[in-house]
Amino acid sequence: MNPLWSNTISPSVENTSKVGVCYHCGQPIQTIPITQDQRSFCCVGCETVYQLLKDHNLCKYYTLQETPNRKAVKPLPKDQFAYLDLPEIQDQLILFKEGKTSLVSFFLPDIHCSSCIWLLEHLYRVNTGIRRSVVNFSSKEIQIWFSPQEISLRGVAETLTALGYEPIIQGHSDSKTNDHNLLLRLGVAGFCFGNIMLLSFPEYLSLDASNSHQLEIIFSGLIVLLSIPVLFFSGWPYLFSAWKALRRGTITLEVPLALGMGVMFIRSLWDLGIGAGPGFMDTLAGLVFFLLIGRWFQQKVYAHLSFDRNYKSYFPLAVTKVIENEVEEIVPLSHLRIGDKVKIRNQEIIPADSLLITGQGQIDYSFVTGESILQEGNPGDFLYAGGRQTGGILTVQLVKPVSESYLTKLWNHETFHKTKEVAFSGFSAKVSHWFTIAIIGVAVSASAWWLFEGESRRALEAFTAVLIIACPCALALSSPFALGNALRYLERNRLYVKNTATVEAMASLSSIVLDKTGTLTEKHQAEVSYEGIRLGSEASLFSELFKQSVHPLSRILAQWLGSGDPTVVFSSFQEFPGKGLTGVINGISCRAGSSLFVRGIPETGTGTRVWLMAEGQILGCLKIQQPYRKGLGSVIQALRSKYKLNLVSGDVSEGQEGISDFFEINEPVRFSQSPEDKLLFIQKLQKKGNKVLMLGDGLNDAGALKQSEVGIALTEDSTAFTPASDAILEASAFQQLPQMLKFCRNTLQTIYFSFGLSLAYNITGLYFAIQGNMSPLFAAVLMPISSITIIAFTTGMTRWHAGRGGLR
Amino acid sequence: MSVMILLIVFSMLTAGVFLLAFFWAAQTGQFEDSITPSLRMLIDDSEPESLPADTSISPLTKTENATGKI
Numbered sequence: 001m002n003p004l005w006s007n008t009i010s011p012s013v014e015n016t017s018k019v020g021v022c023y024h025c026g027q028p029i030q031t032i033p034i035t036q037d038q039r040s041f042c043c044v045g046c047e048t049v050y051q052l053l054k055d056h057n058l059c060k061y062y063t064l065q066e067t068p069n070r071k072a073v074k075p076l077p078k079d080q081f082a083y084l085d086l087p088e089i090q091d092q093l094i095l096f097k098e099g100k101t102s103l104v105s106f107f108l109p110d111i112h113c114s115s116c117i118w119l120l121e122h123l124y125r126v127n128t129g130i131r132r133s134v135v136n137f138s139s140k141e142i143q144i145w146f147s148p149q150e151i152s153l154r155g156v157a158e159t160l161t162a163l164g165y166e167p168i169i170q171g172h173s174d175s176k177t178n179d180h181n182l183l184l185r186l187g188v189a190g191f192c193f194g195n196i197m198l199l200s201f202p203e204y205l206s207l208d209a210s211n212s213h214q215l216e217i218i219f220s221g222l223i224v225l226l227s228i229p230v231l232f233f234s235g236w237p238y239l240f241s242a243w244k245a246l247r248r249g250t251i252t253l254e255v256p257l258a259l260g261m262g263v264m265f266i267r268s269l270w271d272l273g274i275g276a277g278p279g280f281m282d283t284l285a286g287l288v289f290f291l292l293i294g295r296w297f298q299q300k301v302y303a304h305l306s307f308d309r310n311y312k313s314y315f316p317l318a319v320t321k322v323i324e325n326e327v328e329e330i331v332p333l334s335h336l337r338i339g340d341k342v343k344i345r346n347q348e349i350i351p352a353d354s355l356l357i358t359g360q361g362q363i364d365y366s367f368v369t370g371e372s373i374l375q376e377g378n379p380g381d382f383l384y385a386g387g388r389q390t391g392g393i394l395t396v397q398l399v400k401p402v403s404e405s406y407l408t409k410l411w412n413h414e415t416f417h418k419t420k421e422v423a424f425s426g427f428s429a430k431v432s433h434w435f436t437i438a439i440i441g442v443a444v445s446a447s448a449w450w451l452f453e454g455e456s457r458r459a460l461e462a463f464t465a466v467l468i469i470a471c472p473c474a475l476a477l478s479s480p481f482a483l484g485n486a487l488r489y490l491e492r493n494r495l496y497v498k499n500t501a502t503v504e505a506m507a508s509l510s511s512i513v514l515d516k517t518g519t520l521t522e523k524h525q526a527e528v529s530y531e532g533i534r535l536g537s538e539a540s541l542f543s544e545l546f547k548q549s550v551h552p553l554s555r556i557l558a559q560w561l562g563s564g565d566p567t568v569v570f571s572s573f574q575e576f577p578g579k580g581l582t583g584v585i586n587g588i589s590c591r592a593g594s595s596l597f598v599r600g601i602p603e604t605g606t607g608t609r610v611w612l613m614a615e616g617q618i619l620g621c622l623k624i625q626q627p628y629r630k631g632l633g634s635v636i637q638a639l640r641s642k643y644k645l646n647l648v649s650g651d652v653s654e655g656q657e658g659i660s661d662f663f664e665i666n667e668p669v670r671f672s673q674s675p676e677d678k679l680l681f682i683q684k685l686q687k688k689g690n691k692v693l694m695l696g697d698g699l700n701d702a703g704a705l706k707q708s709e710v711g712i713a714l715t716e717d718s719t720a721f722t723p724a725s726d727a728i729l730e731a732s733a734f735q736q737l738p739q740m741l742k743f744c745r746n747t748l749q750t751i752y753f754s755f756g757l758s759l760a761y762n763i764t765g766l767y768f769a770i771q772g773n774m775s776p777l778f779a780a781v782l783m784p785i786s787s788i789t790i791i792a793f794t795t796g797m798t799r800w801h802a803g804r805g806g807l808r
Numbered sequence: 809m810s811v812m813i814l815l816i817v818f819s820m821l822t823a824g825v826f827l828l829a830f831f832w833a834a835q836t837g838q839f840e841d842s843i844t845p846s847l848r849m850l851i852d853d854s855e856p857e858s859l860p861a862d863t864s865i866s867p868l869t870k871t872e873n874a875t876g877k878i
Binding site (some may be wrong): 117137 | 812819823827830831832835838839841843844
C-alpha cells in the first residue's frame with residue numbers, strides 16, 4: 001500500500017553503537033568519528049542532535065529503531081529562518097490564533113518512521129513554549145500548537161531544524177480537504193437503506209400484515225421518514241448537478257438519475273399514502289447508497305503530493321535585501337523592485353532575473369530545466385530566476401521584477417487563468433443525452449398506449465415505472481468504479497494521477513511531447529566521455545589534480561579518471577574559481593578547465609566540457625553529460641507505434657549527441673525552446689486536432705504541462721517539488737509508461753462494455769415496466785443485481801487488464 | 809403487537825446512536841489520517857514522563873547554543 005510501510009518499527013532494540021556507523025544517522029563515518037558517551041558520530045550536526053535529545057531525556061528515540069535518522073544533519077546558516085519574524089509572513093503561515101496559543105502546520109519531508117513520530121510529538125520536552133504537536137505521517141506534516149509569548153514562529157522552525165527535521169515552508173499551500181459531506185451522506189444513505197429494507201421485510205416475505213393495520217401504517221410512516229434524508233441530504237449532489245445541467249441547457253447523466261429518483265419518491269409517497277403498495281423507497285435508498293459508494297471510490301487523495309504548485313511555492317517567501325553597505329533587511333518577495341540588491345546564501349533560490357555582483361555562483365537549475373550539472377557564474381554574469389546557489393554567498397542585483405522574469409512571466413500567460421476541460425464528458429454527455437430522450441419517449445408512448453386502451457390508472461403506473469426502472473444506476477456506476485480502480489493500479493505502479501477525469505483523458509491521446517533534460521535523461525547522474533589523445537599516465541595525474549578541488553565537477557572527473565596515484569608530488573596547486581585548476585605534479589605542469597582558460601579560445605562545442613593540458617600540450621577534453629534513462633529506446637519505440645512523438649528542449653545545443661538515435665527524421669525535435677515556446681508548441685499541435693500528452697520535469701515545462709490535455713511531471717522523488725500537473729510519475733517507473741497508457745485505453749473500453757451491459761438491464765426492466773404492472777419487489781431486486789454485476793465486471797476487467805499489461 | 813412497536817423504536821434508537829457515533833468520527837477527522845495512529849499506538853510511553861531537571865534553563869537558548877556550535 002504505502003511504500004513507507006517498509007520503514008515501520010523494527011524489533012531490534014539496540015543501545016550500543018555500531019563501529020564505523022554514525023549512531024544518529026546510520027551513515028558510514030568517513031572522517032575521524034566524533035565520540036560522545038562511547039558512541040560515534042559522523043559529524044558535529046549529528047552529535048548536536050544527540051546531545052539535544054540527551055539533554056531533554058529523549059534518548060528513547062534511539063531505542064525505537066536503530067539509527068532512526070537517515071540523513072546526516074547538515075549545518076545550516078544561522079539566520080535561515082529570520083524571515084519568519086516578519087508579521088506579514090506570520091499571517092500567511094499561522095493557521096489560527098486563540099488566546100495565548102497559535103497553530104502552525106509545517107511540511108517535514110524527513111519524517112519517515114515511527115521514531116520520527118515519537119520524537120516530534122514530544123517536542124514539548126525540547127521547548128516548553130511548544131504546547132502540543134501532532135504528526136500526520138502520510139502527508140509528512142506536523143501541526144504545532146505553541147505559545148508566541150514563549151517561543152517565536154522562527155524558534156519553532158529552528159527547533160525542528162536543530163533536531164534534523166528542516167521544515168519546507170511554502171506560503172501558498174493548496175487545501176487538500178476531502179469532501180467531508182460525502183462521508184456523512186454515505187453514512188446516512190447506508191443507515192436509511194438498511195432500515196428501510198428491514199421495514200420492508202414483511203413485504204418481501206409476503207407476510208400478511210393485514211391482521212395489524214396499525215403496524216402497517218407505522219411501517220409506512222417510518223419508511224417515508226427515513227427516505228426524506230436519503231433524497232434531500234444524501235442524494236442532494238445529484239439533484240443539484242442535474243438542475244445545474246438543465247439550466248445550462250445540457251443533459252448530463254445526473255438528469256435521468258435525478259428524474260428517476262424524484263419519480264421514485266413521489267410515486268412511493270402516493271402508493272404508501274393511498275395504501276396501494278409498499279412503494280419504491282428501498283430501491284431509492286439502495287440507488288443513492290450505491291451511487292455514493294461509487295463517488296467515494298472515485299476520489300483519491302494522495303496525502304503527500306500536490307498537483308497545483310506554481311513557482312510561488314518553490315520560490316522563497318522572503319529574501320535578504322542589502323540596503324546600503326552592510327545594512328541588511330529581510331523583506332517579503334512581493335516588496336522587491338528592479339535594482340534592489342539581494343543576498344543569496346548557500347541553498348537559497350535566486351528570486352528574479354538578476355546580475356551577479358559579488359561571489360562565485362555555482363547554481364543548480366535542476367528544478368527549472370532538469371539539468372543537474374551546476375552552472376558557473378562570475379561577477380557581471382546574468383543569472384536566471386529559479387536557480388539554487390550551492391556554495392558561498394552571492395550578492396545579486398535585480399534586473400527584472402519577480403513576476404516578469406524569464407521563467408516566472410510564463411504564469412502571466414492566459415493558459416494559467418483557465419481550468420482544463422474534462423475530456424471524457426463528450427462521450428458520457430452524448431450517451432446521457434440520447435438515453436434521456438429515449439426513456440422519456442418510451443415512458444410517454446407506453447402511457448399513451450394505456451390511455452388509448454382506456455386504462456388511465458395503468459397509464460400513470462407505466463409512465464412512472466419506466467422512469468424508475470430506466471434510472472441509469474449501473475450506467476452511473478461503471479465509470480467511477482472502472483476509473484477509480486485504474487487510479488489505484490496506476491498509483492501502485494508509481495504514477496499518481498490527480499483524478500479520474502485524467503485517466504479518461506489519458507485514453508484518448510494522439511500525440512506525445514517530451515522534454516529532454518531531466519525527463520529523458522537521468523537527473524542525478526553524470527556520464528563522462530573523453531575526446532582527444534589517449535591518456536596514459538596522465539590520467540592518474542589529472543585524477544590527483546581534480547581530487548584537490550571540492551568543485552562538484554572535479555569530484556565527478558576524479559572519480560571517472562580512476563583511483564590515481566597517491567604517491568605523486570605536488571609542487572604547486574591553484575584553483576581559479578569559474579575557470580579551472582593548475583598544478584605542477586611530479587614536475588609536469590597540468591592545466592584543466594574551460595576552453596578559454598586552457599586553450600585561450602572560447603568554447604565552440606556543446607555541453608559541459610573540461611579541457612586538459614599537460615606541459616603546454618592540449619590533450620583533449622572531457623565531456624560531462626547526463627545519461628539517457630534506462631530503456632529509453634524501447635519506451636520510445638513502444639510509444640511511437642501509437643502516438644506522434646515530439647521533443648521540445650530548452651537546451652541550446654542542436655548537435656546533442658545520442659538524441660537523434662532515438663528519434664526518427666519525421667519526428668520534430670526542437671531545441672532552444674523558452675518555457676513559453678513549449679506552451680505555444682502544444683497549442684499549435686492542439687489546433688491541428690491533436691490530443692497532447694506532455695511529459696516534463698522542471699518549472700520551465702509548467703506552461704506546456706498546463707496547456708496539454710494531460711501533463712505528467714516526472715520526478716526522482718515524489719516528496720520533492722514538482723510543477724503543477726495532472727499526474728506525477730516517479731522516474732523509476734518511466735519504462736512502464738507505454739503499458740500505463742495502454743491500460744488507460746483498456747479501462748475506457750471496459751466502460752463502453754459495461755455501458756452496453758447496463759443498457760441490457762434497462763431494456764429487460766423496460767419490458768416489464770411498459771406493461772404497467774411492475775411490482776416494487778421486482779425493482780428492488782433488479783436494481784442491486786445490476787449495480788453489483790456492473791461493479792464486479794468493471795473492477796474485474798480493470799484488474800485483468802492491469803495484470804496483462806504487467807502492472808502489479 | 810405493541811411489543812413490536814417498542815422493539816422498532818428501540819432498534820431505531822440503537823442504530824441512531826451508531827449513526828451519531830459515525831458523524832462524530834467523521835467530523836473530528838478520524839477518517840483523514842489512517843496511518844499515523846496505527847504507528848503511534850506501537851510506541852509505549854513506559855518511561856517516566858518527568859521533564860529533565862534542568863528545565864530552568866530556557867530550552868530555546870540551548871538550541872541556539874547548539875546550532876551556534878556548528
